[in-house]
Ligand SMILES: Nc1nc2c(c(=O)[nH]1)N[C@H]1C(S)=C(S)[C@@H](COP(=O)(O)O)O[C@H]1N2
């Protein structure tokens with residue numbers, strides 16, 4: 001069983017501790033996960049679906065930063081397939097059928113095919129990774145994900161030498177997704193995203209199937225989503241049904257919608273402003289009108305170990 005501690009080093013100032021209540025939530029959450037019997041007992045048996053076995057779980061470790069309260073992470077979401085308001089996903093995503101689920105692997109690989117999710121996950125250890133998620137709209141959260149490196153799936157798929165990028169596609173199912181039917185959406189569906197192969201193979205890039213010790217709620221991208229913690233949140237595509245290996249750089253939803261504002265790379269960078277707002281600081285949720293809980297944004301969202309992926313690149317040009 002793997003035990004990972006994944007928030008990279010940064011000392012926390014007392015002012016960043018959001019409230020007594022948040023702090024005590026975190027303590028109780030961690031102690032819950034600290035007992036492996038409880039992990040197996042509570043989390044696995046309360047889960048819908050049958051993909052996880054008890055032994056696949058690992059324990060959480062305290063990383064020093066406040067974990068965002070679970071109810072905020074489940075109710076303040078971007079998932080345009082269910083509407084453009086932050087409250088829409090929670091309200092509408094429960095209608096999404098997430099079991100059974102299959103994922104198509106295609107493009108430049110030795111093992112293309114359509115895989116049932118449980119087959120795709122076979123023999124893969126699930127770890128807990130506590131990651132910051134920094135949205136391009138300048139708010140952020142700290143979320144305990146349950147997942148595994150994207151590289152494990154890449155290795156199973158056996159990409160050809162010519163594969164330079166990986167692209168991801170979200171389910172498009174209008175009957176269950178009111179945002180897909182809406183004429184007011186600013187983006188096209190299906191939602192698509194992509195990474196350069198070396199980015200996708202970096203150990204920090206994970207596929208998540210759960211959070212807070214349970215399977216993902218639908219509004220957070222059930223049953224299977226990407227989490228790339230050093231990039232703006234929109235790269236972390238939800239409810240994935242297709243993974244394709246390509247030679248050329250794939251199209252990405254927000255770049256298609258507005259190329260001047262959203263590039264392919266989308267690395268968190270306090271030094272490169274969005275054309276309409278600064279990226280120098282962020283509101284760490286929970287945040288209110290009177291206590292914004294504003295903190296400085298860090299290059300690569302604090303995950304400086306990814307820096308060597310971009311050495312020699314002008315990060316203003318490749319935003
Ligand atoms: N398919 C899909 N994936 C998506 C989005 C979306 O609208 N559709 N929104 C993105 C954005 S902008 C963010 S900030 C994160 C939010 O993830 P969370 O709701 O789990 O915090 O999901 C990303 N993944």
Ligand SMILES: [Mo]
Pocket residue numbers: 078134135136137232233234
């Ligand atoms: Mo976002």
